[in-house]
Amino acid sequence: MPKTSARLLSLLSLLQARRDWPGALLAERLEVSPRTVRRDVDRLRELGYPIMTTKGPDGGYRLDAGSRLPPLLFDDEQAVALVLALQTAATTGAGIEEAAARALATVRQVLPARLRHRVDAFRVTAVERPGAQPSSQIDPQVLVALGAAVHAREVLRFGYASADEPRRVEPHHLVTWGRRWYLVAWDLDRKDWRIFRADRVTPRVPTGPRFEPRALPGGEVSAFVASRFQGTDLSGAWPCRGEVILHVPAAEVSSYARDGVVEELGPDRCRLVLGAWSWAGVAAAVSAFDADFEVVGPAELREAFALLGRRCGNAAG
Helix, strand or coil: CCHHHHHHHHHHHHHHHCCCEEHHHHHHHHCCCHHHHHHHHHHHHHCCCCEEEECCCCCEEEECCCCCCCCCCCCHHHHHHHHHHHHCHHHHCCCCHHHHHHHHHHHHHHCCHHHHHHHHCCCCCCCCCCCCCCCCCCCHHHHHHHHHHHHHCECEEEEECCCCCCEEEEEEEEEEECCEEEEEEEECCCCEEEEEEHHHEEEECCCCCECCCCCCCCCCHHHHHHHHHHCCCCCCCCCEEEEEEECCCHHHHHCCCCCCEEEEEECCEEEEEEEECCHHHHHHHHHCCCCCEEEEECHHHHHHHHHHHHHHHHHHC
16 A cells, blocks of 8 residues: 555544544654645545644644545454444344444445454344343434433423323433333423333424533432332342341352342351342242241341241142
């Protein structure tokens, strides 16, 4: 490849890597003079790349958004990551399987032979976990509308499948949980934080006025969403937590205790402290170990076992 052409590709790769590049820094990275950088930028503009000139003491260049997608440059790791992401796009529930397949075919066609052999070795098959909820397909345009409202910090109005009246919210985060998309937002009418299933949302236009973002309880969206779905508080503590003595070795319990605490008391006994969203849930989790046990406490757990025993007796009788 001629030296000038190779330098143009290197310059284009640098411009794609960050938003603004001082001219002097580009010249240093390319090991050429600032004048050569200016000439190379003009050549890229002639090829259709919208490169803007920035003013100021550190004036330089910026690859601006154009009316069409220019050819993109990826290093080997980026190309492999892109192929893997496109192959697993069907697991997102975003309804982009066909578009992802077309994009994958396009990317594969332009890959060099050494990378094409590597990515062809990947064959990803999504296997559903038994008992997992099926992912709900969502219109990608709905995700785009929700994401735009979150980014712009604009009040969002939308119809919701389980509500008669439209909702008015301040959208804060767009998240995924269990192969479904959710919108975390402050409900303006109910004066509280809410989590909405995105596949049940029908955005309405135009959006409302801009708002100042509120502080999310706990500060982190991941902890907030996990606590809401698990029924715990933001510290991660379950609302119901009980203690039992299991007549089974600790090694056999620890592998299935989830976030429970297991303490060895002897070769065939162990202490288990376990939490759940209800006392019945704690009782059911302990019963699943299929072993004799003693309840240490609290009283609510004893009552849950009594209720579970009566139900099991009625079912057997």
